[in-house]
Amino acid sequence: MSEMKVLIEGSGRHCHVTRETLDILFGKGFELDQKKALSQPGQFASSCKVTVVGPKGETKMSILGPCRPHDQVELSLTDARPLGIDAPIRQSGDLKGTPGCKLVGPCGEVEMKEGVIIALRHIHVSDEDGEKWGIKDGDIVMIKCGDDGPRPLVFDNVVARVGPTHATAVHIDYDELNAAALLGKDPMGEVIKK
Amino acid sequence: MSEMKVLIEGSGRHCHVTRETLDILFGKGFELDQKKALSQPGQFASSCKVTVVGPKGETKMSILGPCRPHDQVELSLTDARPLGIDAPIRQSGDLKGTPGCKLVGPCGEVEMKEGVIIALRHIHVSDEDGEKWGIKDGDIVMIKCGDDGPRPLVFDNVVARVGPTHATAVHIDYDELNAAALLGKDPMGEVIKK
Numbered sequence: 020m021s022e023m024k025v026l027i028e029g030s031g032r033h034c035h036v037t038r039e040t041l042d043i044l045f046g047k048g049f050e051l052d053q054k055k056a057l058s059q060p061g062q063f064a065s066s067c068k069v070t071v072v073g074p075k076g077e078t079k080m081s082i083l084g085p086c087r088p089h090d091q092v093e094l095s096l097t098d099a100r101p102l103g104i105d106a107p108i109r110q111s112g113d114l115k116g117t118p119g120c121k122l123v124g125p126c127g128e129v130e131m132k133e134g135v136i137i138a139l140r141h142i143h144v145s146d147e148d149g150e151k152w153g154i155k156d157g158d159i160v161m162i163k164c165g166d167d168g169p170r171p172l173v174f175d176n177v178v179a180r181v182g183p184t185h186a187t188a189v190h191i192d193y194d195e196l197n198a199a200a201l202l203g204k205d206p207m208g209e210v211i212k213k
Numbered sequence: 214m215s216e217m218k219v220l221i222e223g224s225g226r227h228c229h230v231t232r233e234t235l236d237i238l239f240g241k242g243f244e245l246d247q248k249k250a251l252s253q254p255g256q257f258a259s260s261c262k263v264t265v266v267g268p269k270g271e272t273k274m275s276i277l278g279p280c281r282p283h284d285q286v287e288l289s290l291t292d293a294r295p296l297g298i299d300a301p302i303r304q305s306g307d308l309k310g311t312p313g314c315k316l317v318g319p320c321g322e323v324e325m326k327e328g329v330i331i332a333l334r335h336i337h338v339s340d341e342d343g344e345k346w347g348i349k350d351g352d353i354v355m356i357k358c359g360d361d362g363p364r365p366l367v368f369d370n371v372v373a374r375v376g377p378t379h380a381t382a383v384h385i386d387y388d389e390l391n392a393a394a395l396l397g398k399d400p401m402g403e404v405i406k407k
Contacts, residue, residue, distance in 0.1 A: 095391065096391040096394070096396075097291050097387065097388070097391060108362075108363040108364065108394055139363055139364075140364070165369075168302075169302040169333055169370060170302060170333075170334070170368075170370065170389075171369040171370050172366055172367060172368050172369055172392075173366060173367040173369065174364075174366050174392075175359075175365040175366055175367065176363060176364065176365050193291065193388075194291070194387075194388050194391035194392050195364075195391075195392040197289065197290040197291055197388035197389075197392075198366075198368075198388050198389040198391075198392030198393075199392075200290070200302055202290075
């Protein structure tokens, strides 16, 4: 079997918003600009920023597009602490019972009742790589990385999302990126099946 | 062999100072108070804080005692970025060629020529545990942790410091603590020999 090498991408704090939330924050019919395409097909970073307000503090973050069915704020544990938000580590979209926050845009505010999470690390896998590597949607794998630096480690409990809309890449946050000292451009890791 | 269970401690940003630096920052003959004893015998956190100034920003941090032969600032990668300090990941005391910074206290300032590091993760091992586990000073081990949470992982390249003045504990920074979601009190890990 070929070595299962994979790109590792660090996600900074960001939020996803519904069409309705975007209308309130930026004005009716406002469209997000595509500042930068992301690795997952169709996903992009916009240049639009919102202020996320928690009980203890606030911070600005970018909105990723396109709009989604639910508002969702993704932070690192480091980000969450000064905001005073006790966010759980969850898969994207698994928002039941998570804390909320206030979003403030240039045209209005939205009080999110829930939707603030620390993203659970995961690996997007294309159908092609999933077949080649024998990995199915929902499988749990490990990712070995950082071997050329001072902080090599093996991330366990990495959930695989396999499907035709996925481009193969591991997504972790900056706490995790720093813990492995993945400081260079386009760091790579190795998938280890369990 | 008994399972090699070990306490994991997260170190926040802090600094160590020389007797001379303490005189300049806080006044001749000033003594650090012992706010909290640390796990390593004789080491303590004081309530004294200094402002660490980098090219892009500044932050306050506690001084740990007792005084040492060299000034040393220990940060996480997350801490270092807003200060504009490109600190390398190093073992404590291995300061050659590291960047400096300015320390500001109530009575004066000290320009450190070098000494700002991101601490390399390490494990302190008592002589007794070292003998029991077959681990010698300088050995490299792995630490498996976070198994009861959403972010289990295995830290590799954990340097062992074995000796009579050491109490057995793993030291990591907050980026690493967050990456493993070690959020409870007194998290434990398992030593894996290589």
